[in-house]
Amino acid sequence: MNKNKKVIEVKNLKKYFNVGPGLTLKAVDDLNFYIYEGETLGLVGESGCGKSTTGRTMIRLYDATAGEVLFEGKDVHKMSRAEHKDFTRHAQMIFQDPYASLNPRMTVGDIIGEGIDIHRIMGGKERMERIYNLLETVGLNREHASRFPHEFSGGQRQRIGIARALAIEPKFIVCDEPISALDVSIQAQVVNLLIELQRDMKLTYLFIAHDLSMVKHISDRVAVMYLGTMVELASSTELYDKPLHPYTQALLSAIPIPDPNIERSRQRVLLEGDVPSPINPSAGCRFKGRCRYAKDVCHQQMPELREVGPDHFVACHIV
Numbered sequence: 001m002n003k004n005k006k007v008i009e010v011k012n013l014k015k016y017f018n019v020g021p022g023l024t025l026k027a028v029d030d031l032n033f034y035i036y037e038g039e040t041l042g043l044v045g046e047s048g049c050g051k052s053t054t055g056r057t058m059i060r061l062y063d064a065t066a067g068e069v070l071f072e073g074k075d076v077h078k079m080s081r082a083e084h085k086d087f088t089r090h091a092q093m094i095f096q097d098p099y100a101s102l103n104p105r106m107t108v109g110d111i112i113g114e115g116i117d118i119h120r121i122m123g124g125k126e127r128m129e130r131i132y133n134l135l136e137t138v139g140l141n142r143e144h145a146s147r148f149p150h151e152f153s154g155g156q157r158q159r160i161g162i163a164r165a166l167a168i169e170p171k172f173i174v175c176d177e178p179i180s181a182l183d184v185s186i187q188a189q190v191v192n193l194l195i196e197l198q199r200d201m202k203l204t205y206l207f208i209a210h211d212l213s214m215v216k217h218i219s220d221r222v223a224v225m226y227l228g229t230m231v232e233l234a235s236s237t238e239l240y241d242k243p244l245h246p247y248t249q250a251l252l253s254a255i256p257i258p259d260p261n262i263e264r265s266r267q268r269v270l271l272e273g274d275v276p277s278p279i280n281p282s283a284g285c286r287f288k289g290r291c292r293y294a295k296d297v298c299h300q301q302m303p304e305l306r307e308v309g310p311d312h313f314v315a316c317h318i319v
């Protein structure tokens, strides 16, 4: 990881959806963070917390409601058509569902080659060689290029999705829950492949997931989201060893520990109640309705994300 270069920087990013008269769904509400070159930032939280919307807004699959996403210093949401086309060469996405994200009518070779064709990077024999190389890079083989997606297993399809994302040699990849639709036995293989590719190609990842144990394995730093806001951000080791936000503590305490003696004796922090609606959220901390430490101030003021230790940020009035 190169700590002297931020590949992507998010400043006061908001993404709201109008969902009816006077109803605003605040999917992403004032996020601030950056990712260094060659780094993996894990983004975790329960479903509906806005993590996928964040990833999609970062690469302009959604327009931002407010704020900036700076890619190598340029705001992705203010780029001209030509600049944006160039940006799409450098920023790619690996989708959650390897079944739905591949066009069933296209051969694997054409799926992987689509980006090469759109950006007119190369053609003919050279293009096919690139496709064969990519298939081999992700652990498939060149004969697979003429086959169709339905002929592959879930893990193999995700490898095709990864090869497609790599085809135009991007710098930044949003991995949107790339393993959650896969069998547990295949998940580690795909994560290890992503780690290897990052090392070889100096890739920068935003790795979105709700499986906290896998996020720890792949991430340099981890950010925790709750209802559109970021509640904690720290290095992976620090966050797992010393979680400070009550929500992070609850999420981590839900992960089973493989040692039955420790598992039997440890205290779990149970999350009470359901995730509240992100539509027109009330004032104060978004977590107040489920937090056992909530005080008056939590109902009135939204806590800001503050640095409470070296590179450890928390948004909570009591930390």
Ligand code: SF4
Pocket (backbone or CB within 6 Å): 245, 246, 247, 285, 286, 287, 288, 289, 291, 292, 293, 294, 295, 298, 303, 315, 316, 317, 318, 319
């Ligand atoms: Fe709990 Fe208050 Fe901290 Fe929110 S700000 S997490 S309600 S203690």
